[in-house]
Amino acid sequence: MKPAKFEYFAPTSLAEALELLEEHGDDAKVLAGGQSLMPMLNMRLARPKVVVDINRIPNLDYISPTPDGGLAIGALTRQRSVERSTVVEERIPVLAAVMPSIAHFQIRNRGTMGGSISHADPAAELPAVCFALDGEFVLSSASDQRVLKAENFFISPLTTAIGPGELLTEIRLPARSGEWRWGFEEVCRRQGDFAMVGAVSLLQIDDDGVCRSACITMFGVGGTPLRIRRAEEALLGDRINDSVLEDVSKIVSEELDPDSDIHASAAYRKEVGGVIARRTLEAAVSRVNGDDGA
Amino acid sequence: MTTANRTVKVTVNGKEYESSVEVRKTLADFLRDELDLTGTHLGCEHGVCGACTILFNGDAVRSCLMLAVQADGADLTTVEGLARGEDLNALQLAFQENHALQCGFCTPGMLMTAYALLQDTPNPTEDQVKEGISGNICRCTGYAPIIQAILQTGRGPALTLPTNEEG
Secondary structure (H helix, E strand, O other), rough: OOOOOOOOEEOOOOOHHHHHHHHHHHHHHEEEOOOHHHHHHHHHOOOOEEEOOOOOOOOOOOOOEOOOOOOHHHEOEEHHHHHHHHHHHHHHHHHHHHHHOOHHHHHHHHOOHHHHHHHHHOHHHHHHHHHHOOEEEEEEEOOEEEEEEEHHHHHEOEEEEEOOOOOOEEEOOOOOOOOOOEEEEEEEEOOOOOOEEEEEEEEEOOOOOOOEEEEEEEOOOOOOEOOOHHHHHOOOOOOOOOOHHHHHHHHHHHHHHOOOOOOOOOOHHHHHHHHHHHHHHHHHOOOOOOOOOO | OOOEEEEEEEEEOOOOEEEEEEEEHHHHHHHHHOOOOOOOOOOOOOOOOOEEEEOOEEEEEHHHHEEHHHHOOOOEOOOOOOOOOOOOOHHHHHHHHOOOOOOOOOHHHHHHHHHHHHHOOOOOOHHHHHHHHHOOOOOOOOOOOHHHHHHHHHHOOOOOOOOHHOO
């Protein structure tokens, strides 16, 4: 038997799940898509006393348009559903663009939005794109519900602000279509692997070609996704040309302070980080409003 | 007790099974050990190699990354469900014809992945095939014959499962 022994519960309502999580606190692990937890159980890197399987809870799997033009996505929504959703493509095209890079389709068939975000692997795409989008996460518990901004949610590798007894139930993302331009790039050893370095950029450029807002998010280069504020500031108020891009690329490299590991050295990550940040900005600039630029 | 065994009812390749299973047993181990369906192979047992790929309610999934209890009420297809008795299906014949297997260890996962890919994308491009099997590791073939076998199958008639035809 691969996993160590645990008590297994498969609640059929959210209320029941939250009661179980309150009762068992830190002893409980939530099983959603299982694409991160199951490997950890199989290798006994995780030995929870209690597993609360949320897959039989109805109404946690949805992609709902919100009045502000954004989306509310149920935590149990499979990554494959997000990948195939036309409303995601319309409202947040950068999210649609990121989805095929998450592992492999067999993994995305099971893996959930909420699971990947709660797991908070620093090299994973969904935490990074939600962070870049200024997303909000709804954390529910038996007695309360709170909404946290992504910037207050990701704390360190595999660690989030989700407290004992809490469950991530919904992801709220603002619209980033129309006047928003975007770029996404990552470098992996093979298709579907975790990124050695990744970048998500979002830009607003006015009719005169001047950059009015900029968000450059890097991932796989620190404990959480990172905004590179100094590089963003270098873009604001300017027309984006080659010399600006060159400067921004250098700033991104300078600002990154990644670790070396078995996959890549710190020096490589810094160098490649600058290069792919530039590529995401070039992709964003070349996108015409409302068009995917393809 | 919640740690004790649970009764699991599943349909596998059109046949219904009911079995008592320990809650921590993976679906892959359940298929192999309890149901004696050893066509589903286990390589890495943590979701990297793809050898244990099966269809779960029609979707390709890693059976090592699910618990058997999670399959209660589900409709599964394993590699044993592809052929009609002794008659291999077109995908299997294409694997044979193109020498798309050597040791055969990855083959069940490759076949189930390719089957799911072809259901989704009936006549895939070479790039689509490469991306489709990117989650399955083969240490013998160098992949080229596998890609050829899938492309060849894609150019032919749509694949069906024997169980669907009878149902």
